Amino acid sequence: MKLYLARHGESEGNLRDIFYGHLDLPLTEKGKQDAKIVGEKLSDIEIAHCYTSPLCRASETAEIALAGRDVPITVCDDFIEQHMGEYEGIPFEALYAKMGDEIFEMLRKWPDVILPGGETFFDVKCRVENSIGEIVKKGEDSLIVAHFGSLSAIFSCLLALPNAVTGVFSFDHGCISCIEIDEKWTRLLFFNR
Template identity: 30%
Template sequence: MAILVLMRHGQSVWNLENKFTGWVDVELSDKGKEEAKKAGDQLKGLHFDYAYSSALKRAQETLQIALDEAEINNIPTKFDRALNERMYGDLQGLNKAETAKKFGDEQVHIWRRSYDVAPPNGESLKDTADRVIPYFESEIVPKIKDGKNIIIAAHGNSLRALVMFLEKMSPEEIIKFEIATGVPRLYELDSNLHVLKVKNL
């Protein structure tokens, strides 16, 4: 049996300002740093063999703060943009409320919550899954099958792609599924990647 923990980064400064962030490399807010510390408190007593994060500093900072708080040291860590947040294209940097006024609530809702409709010059959740899942299967799955414990710090949409894969959710189910900032989600998995137990810490 292996443990896999998925952890969305703490609140970022653009989460706080209600902006579409995507691949823009913004930092954690003060609240986000506190969320990361609280996550670390929930991780105390767990053992990890490997850690992964996206290439964006809000995920990397969350991972480091949480591991420090949990007193988990010196584990091999990889950063890869395959785990980055969904690329929001022309919406990046725009305030969500202003964007809804400009394009209409219904259109923005479709861009944000549909599975396979991308915003202009951006990625849909399906596009995000198409880069997250192959990386997960090639880089991380062999370690899980070998009984290694893994923690991944990433983003709302890249983690939803993994939740969909692990929990065998449909597109309709995953678009309704929310991942809170700074709340670790723990899976116990067998060597065939079957979920034995899942819970938020």
């Protein structure tokens, strides 16, 4: 089976450069174009099922990308973005003013950071693990549309990557990645294509 993974298109949170985690912010016009680009990249690929985060930036990306195709879309709460706790809705600039260069150290160590009132990367990984297991059991070529944090956790689970490595992956808007799973191997076929 093949799992195609796509990050949502650009959202208002990306545009405003804020930590937005569970905030349900819509796609920008560019984000809608990102979603169309994902759809174009998937146009010749058979997709049996799509799973998406409940946040509108992900579900709208899935709907736009699969428009005109008969692909069922299932909302999966486990694929929601990492909760940013006290940082939710705070602009990066404001956190930098408060924390100084310490914020860059925090971002560098992101998988190990405990966000005040929020989730750790380990929390997200535990959350996505069961849902990914169920999807893999079905054995269908599927699309998952989610977020930077939850996609990183999926990569970590499926490719047996240590938490520290997941921070080096940057899931771009308008791109897809693919992990192939068979009875012998799980392998990354391509990333950010």
